[in-house]
Amino acid sequence: MQLYNWVAGTREVVSFEGDIRAIRLMSYQYAPLNVPAMDLEIGYNTSSFLFYLSTHTSIMLLIITLVVLGYAQWTKTKYGSINLLIFNRVSGPTWVGRSFLVIRGATALILLATAPVTLEKNRGLTNFQVDKRPWYYSMILAGELTWIIYIKIRQLWHRDLVALLLGLEFGFGM
Numbered sequence: 001m002q003l004y005n006w007v008a009g010t011r012e013v014v015s016f017e018g019d020i021r022a023i024r025l026m027s028y029q030y031a032p033l034n035v036p037a038m039d040l041e042i043g044y045n046t047s048s049f050l051f052y053l054s055t056h057t058s059i060m061l062l063i064i065t066l067v068v069l070g071y072a073q074w075t076k077t078k079y080g081s082i083n084l085l086i087f088n089r090v091s092g093p094t095w096v097g098r099s100f101l102v103i104r105g106a107t108a109l110i111l112l113a114t115a116p117v118t119l120e121k122n123r124g125l126t127n128f129q130v131d132k133r134p135w136y137y138s139m140i141l142a143g144e145l146t147w148i149i150y151i152k153i154r155q156l157w158h159r160d161l162v163a164l165l166l167g168l169e170f171g172f173g174m
Contacts (some may be wrong), residue, residue, distance in 0.1 A: 002026060005029050006026065007034060007126075008036045008124075009124065009125065010029045010031065010032065011026055011027050011028070011029055011030075012025075012027040012029060013025070014027075016062050019153075024089045036150070038061035040093075050103065050106075050107045050110070051107075052158050053100065053103055053104070054104050054107050056100070057096055057101065057103075057104045060095070060096045060100075061088070061091065061092065061096060063088070064091045064095050064096070065091070068087075068091070082127075084107065089146075091149070092147065092150065093151065093154065098151050098154075099150075099152070101147040101151055102147065102148060102151050104144060104147050105144060105145050105146070105147035105148035105149075105151075107150065108141045108147075109145055109148070110139050111141050112138065112142070112145065115130055115131075115133075116131045116132075116133050117130050117131065118129070118131060
């Protein structure tokens with residue numbers, strides 16, 4: 001009967017393994033307790049914030065791209081195809097902002113560092129099911145990760161100027 005209760009999920013079994021022997025303990029029988037997730041949970045709020053910030057950045061880059069291409073067509077400007085390859089590096093930090101781009105790159109880093117899992121319920125038991133991420137998702141995320149590299153390289157190129165400006169700001173800001 002106790003084995004049935006353990007399989008049904010009303011008892012917990014724990015095994016403590018020592019140097020000499022293992023001690024197996026079984027809990028009392030408890031009714032299952034359903035606890036809803038809290039709205040103030042940090043993981044949920046942070047992931048929602050990162051999602052909306054990344055979506056905002058995507059929409060801004062799309063609007064900038066459409067405006068620039070529309071203006072180029074309207075004025076009949078001849079633009080080389082090589083300029084389209086560096087468009088993100090120019091338009092991103094200039095019109096979207098470096099902080100948004102760093103957060104977007106950090107979001108891609110977080111997504112690449114975690115496995116895509118789903119919570120599945122099967123016959124009253126709940127477990128994680130690891131899903132395989134398609135290769136093109138990984139390629140897109142790796143491309144988004146380059147925003148951090150763009151911002152870091154730009155900081156390295158201008159680090160002397162940034163150090164001078166921060167020194168002046170600190171000196172005169174007091």
